[in-house]
Amino acid sequence: MADNPSNRGQRGFHRGRRGPDRRSGGSRGNDRSSERGVERGNERGGERGQDRSQDSRPQAGGPAPVRTDNADVAQIMREVRTRIAQRHGITLTDQHVEELAARRLEAVLDVRGLSPELLDQLRRAAGNRSVDVPTGAQAASFEFEADTLYDTPRGLLRAIRRVLNPILKLFFNPEPLVMALNQQARLNTAAAEREAERVAQQAEWNALHYALLQRLTSELAKLSLEAQHLTQQVESLSAKVDFNDRRVRGLEGGVHLAEVRSAPTQSPRQQESGSPAPAASEGGSGDGARRKRRRRRGRRPGGPDLPPGSGGPQMGGGEDSDGGEDDGPDEGPFADSGDESGPGAGEGGYRERPTPEPVQAEPTVHTQTGSAAPSDPVEP
Amino acid sequence: MKLLVVVQRYGAAINGGAELHARHLAEHLARFADVRVLTTCAKDYITWRNELPPGETELDGIPVERFPVAQEREMLDFARRSRTVFGAEHSVADELAWMDSQGPTSPALVNRVRALRHTCDFALFFCARYYQAFYGCRAVPEKAVLVPTAEREPSMGLAVVGQVFRGVRAVMYNSPEERAMVEDLTGNQSVPGTVVGVGIDVDRRGDPARFRARYGVTGPCLVYVGRVDRNKGCAELFEYFLSLVRTMPAAPTLVLIGAAVMPVPDHPRIRHLGFVSDEEKFDAIAAATALVMPSPFESLSMVVLEAWAQARPVLVNGRCEVLRGQCLRANGGLFYDTREEFAAALRLLLEDTPLATALGRNGQQYCRREYAWPVIERKYQSMLEALSREPAPSPARMAPLPGWFARRRRNLPAAATRVAAAATSLEAGQERYS
Numbered sequence: 001m002a003d004n005p006s007n008r009g010q011r012g013f014h015r016g017r018r019g020p021d022r023r024s025g026g027s028r029g030n031d032r033s034s035e036r037g038v039e040r041g042n043e044r045g046g047e048r049g050q051d052r053s054q055d056s057r058p059q060a061g062g063p064a065p066v067r068t069d070n071a072d073v074a075q076i077m078r079e080v081r082t083r084i085a086q087r088h089g090i091t092l093t094d095q096h097v098e099e100l101a102a103r104r105l106e107a108v109l110d111v112r113g114l115s116p117e118l119l120d121q122l123r124r125a126a127g128n129r130s131v132d133v134p135t136g137a138q139a140a141s142f143e144f145e146a147d148t149l150y151d152t153p154r155g156l157l158r159a160i161r162r163v164l165n166p167i168l169k170l171f172f173n174p175e176p177l178v179m180a181l182n183q184q185a186r187l188n189t190a191a192a193e194r195e196a197e198r199v200a201q202q203a204e205w206n207a208l209h210y211a212l213l214q215r216l217t218s219e220l221a222k223l224s225l226e227a228q229h230l231t232q233q234v235e236s237l238s239a240k241v242d243f244n245d246r247r248v249r250g251l252e253g254g255v256h257l258a259e260v261r262s263a264p265t266q267s268p269r270q271q272e273s274g275s276p277a278p279a280a281s282e283g284g285s286g287d288g289a290r291r292k293r294r295r296r297r298g299r300r301p302g303g304p305d306l307p308p309g310s311g312g313p314q315m316g317g318g319e320d321s322d323g324g325e326d327d328g329p330d331e332g333p334f335a336d337s338g339d340e341s342g343p344g345a346g347e348g349g350y351r352e353r354p355t356p357e358p359v360q361a362e363p364t365v366h367t368q369t370g371s372a373a374p375s376d377p378v379e380p
Numbered sequence: 381m382k383l384l385v386v387v388q389r390y391g392a393a394i395n396g397g398a399e400l401h402a403r404h405l406a407e408h409l410a411r412f413a414d415v416r417v418l419t420t421c422a423k424d425y426i427t428w429r430n431e432l433p434p435g436e437t438e439l440d441g442i443p444v445e446r447f448p449v450a451q452e453r454e455m456l457d458f459a460r461r462s463r464t465v466f467g468a469e470h471s472v473a474d475e476l477a478w479m480d481s482q483g484p485t486s487p488a489l490v491n492r493v494r495a496l497r498h499t500c501d502f503a504l505f506f507c508a509r510y511y512q513a514f515y516g517c518r519a520v521p522e523k524a525v526l527v528p529t530a531e532r533e534p535s536m537g538l539a540v541v542g543q544v545f546r547g548v549r550a551v552m553y554n555s556p557e558e559r560a561m562v563e564d565l566t567g568n569q570s571v572p573g574t575v576v577g578v579g580i581d582v583d584r585r586g587d588p589a590r591f592r593a594r595y596g597v598t599g600p601c602l603v604y605v606g607r608v609d610r611n612k613g614c615a616e617l618f619e620y621f622l623s624l625v626r627t628m629p630a631a632p633t634l635v636l637i638g639a640a641v642m643p644v645p646d647h648p649r650i651r652h653l654g655f656v657s658d659e660e661k662f663d664a665i666a667a668a669t670a671l672v673m674p675s676p677f678e679s680l681s682m683v684v685l686e687a688w689a690q691a692r693p694v695l696v697n698g699r700c701e702v703l704r705g706q707c708l709r710a711n712g713g714l715f716y717d718t719r720e721e722f723a724a725a726l727r728l729l730l731e732d733t734p735l736a737t738a739l740g741r742n743g744q745q746y747c748r749r750e751y752a753w754p755v756i757e758r759k760y761q762s763m764l765e766a767l768s769r770e771p772a773p774s775p776a777r778m779a780p781l782p783g784w785f786a787r788r789r790r791n792l793p794a795a796a797t798r799v800a801a802a803a804t805s806l807e808a809g810q811e812r813y814s
Binding site: 071072073074076077080081083084087 | 698707708711712713714715718720721724725728735738739742
């Protein structure tokens with residue numbers, strides 16, 4: 001079983017998923033779950049059928065902990081909410097968003113040099129619609145009638161004035177004066193009422209403007225958070241694409257390498273049976289090139305001592321193939337390709353642009369055909 | 381032991397939550413006590429119109445005395461007084477006028493309670509916010525055991541209601557959340573109390589095939605049982621459900637059971653069956669993938685317990701602390717606050733059969749543990765026996781109503797504001813009594 005190439009490939013594949021791909025399949029902080037949330041977990045569950053319900057381990061992307069009989073509702077609801085938040089791209093509560101928006105609002109107002117008093121006034125107006133405004137009656141609290149000129153709270157004085165009034169009228173006519181003052185009182189009242197109405201309207205407008213401003217900043221805050229999240233998602237997806245690209249190239253390289261390895265093992269038998277090797281049949285320089293290559297390999301540290309399937313440093317996963325128990329007996333073409341996408345390569349796939357390591361595998365094909373010997377990549 | 385059960389309505393055809401609670405409890409307490417029910421002649425909880433004959437009758441072996449309601453509820457007057465006491469500074473006189481306006485105003489019933497105070501051991505008063513409980517508890521405070529069935533509603537913030545909570549002998553709560561809320565609002569921690577709830581028949585089973593055959597319901601279905609009412613969260617339920625149906629081809633059928641007081645959307649996935657028999661209700665619950673309870677205000681949902689008794693999971697409104705608390709304690713259902721949570725939770729219940737089964741089974745075990753009738757009877761028995769052993773407190777423990785002038789002083793805050801302010805301490809209360 002251990003020597004079965006397909007099994008080795010399987011192990012190699014799993015080791016490869018130690019990288020970002022495996023993380024992306026996790027239930028938290030992943031892209032797929034944020035794309036499809038709960039549905040994905042359930043669809044996967046549908047695919048896996050009964051095994052899924054028996055598996056007590058957390059399932060990637062799905063509502064795994066609820067499989068057991070002791071379903072924990074609090075945990076399930078936390079997961080549901082987390083997934084919804086991830087799908088939205090905003091893990092903040094509304095209150096947090098409001099606080100963020102309030103800070104942004106203040107920053108905007110500061111930049112524009114708005115006085116703090118005005119901001120306070122706006123806030124007060126938003127919170128309290130009942131603004132104290134002078135009413136028309138308060139502003140013009142007197143009425144000017146014909147006898148207002150002669151009025152007094154003292155009765156005796158009022159009587160004397162009434163008696164002397166005809167004498168006063170001998171000197172001038174007070175009627176136009178009374179009429180003018182009366183008119184002025186009415187105008188005052190009307191103006192005060194208009195002013196009160198204007199102030200009230202202004203207060204309402206202020207409140208409305210402040211509320212609008214608050215909502216706009218809240219929406220802006222939400223949108224910017226969402227944009228931030230989407231940017232991260234795009235970055236993550238592009239990293240994943242790069243990583244997959246590398247992995248595909250690594251696998252291709254591994255396949256070609258296996259073909260290359262199989263060629264030397266066949267040739268002695270072919271020689272024994274008297275049939276010429278394909279490389280030799282293609283060109284006379286083939287054996288010489290192969291010998292040269294073997295010599296160069298032999299000069300490399302550990303080159304000739306490596307087991308036949310190890311692939312050597314040529315695979316670009318040298319560090320991975322050196323250490324770790326996992327790397328021991330299973331190493332072969334598939335295992336090497338797995339190493340290619342292993343911890344080092346996998347994590348690097350998220351952090352940096354892919355290095356052109358797998359391209360090394362392509363010239364080996366040329367070596368096999370003997371047509372690309374000058375560009376042999378193993379040249380130190 | 382002689383017990384009085386005082387409730388606003390009582391009868392076989394009366395299916396209000398508190399009324400049903402009172403009837404079931406009276407029938408079960410009758411096994412170990414001499415129970416007498418005092419109630420009104422009203423059948424309609426909105427108008428309190430006298431529709432049943434006054435006098436003594438017997439229902440299921442329990443004597444029932446009915447008393448006429450002195451005045452029907454005037455809706456405009458009630459709305460005006462509600463605005464005053466819930467939303468503005470007001471006086472004790474305003475609160476008392478609100479209580480009279482709400483009803484069921486039956487001084488004869490209260491007089492009868494007062495007359496029986498020496499012949500009964502205890503009187504169980506249902507629904508603290510109603511007239512008969514308020515004045516009944518004030519009439520016989522040393523015998524009064526209150527079953528408040530309190531929800532998070534503005535009337536719980538009234539000062540006079542708080543006095544009643546502080547003056548009775550004991551309080552039987554429906555849930556830890558209810559107890560926490562009442563204690564926060566009224567400060568009645570010194571009054572003996574326990575969380576009991578109401579018992580249900582945990583062995584009753586419905587026949588899903590019969591329900592499906594009778595109503596032609598195929599595929600998964602979500603069942604709602606109760607009044608189809610905006611106040612019960614049905615508008616929100618329809619909105620959430622219809623938005624889910626638009627994105628989910630395999631959405632379940634929403635089956636509604638109960639009278640509708642709001643328009644039901646005309647949609648092939650929504651089936652309104654109206655009022656059905658108990659048997660059909662149990663069949664429907666048995667056929668359901670899950671029972672949904674969208675009400676944001678519940679003191680105890682018997683339907684949820686009935687669903688759990690049949691091992692069906694539930695999906696409840698998470699804004700109702702009681703329902704959410706029950707789901708968490710029982711591990712028997714999911715809850716939602718938003719449209720997306722509704723969709724995600726419903727999808728989980730529909731698509732993850734092992735989870736739905738596990739939740740239903742948990743709910744069933746919780747029901748058997750907490751809400752089987754023997755458990756409830758035992759809790760009532762122990763509480764009443766404990767109270768019997770104690771010396772009867774002085775009736776003066778119930779604070780008297782203020783005098784003429786003090787009663788008219790407008791110094792009480794808006795009741796709704798008080799209730800809203802108490803919301804912050806709920807989490808602590810849940811931890812305290814869960």
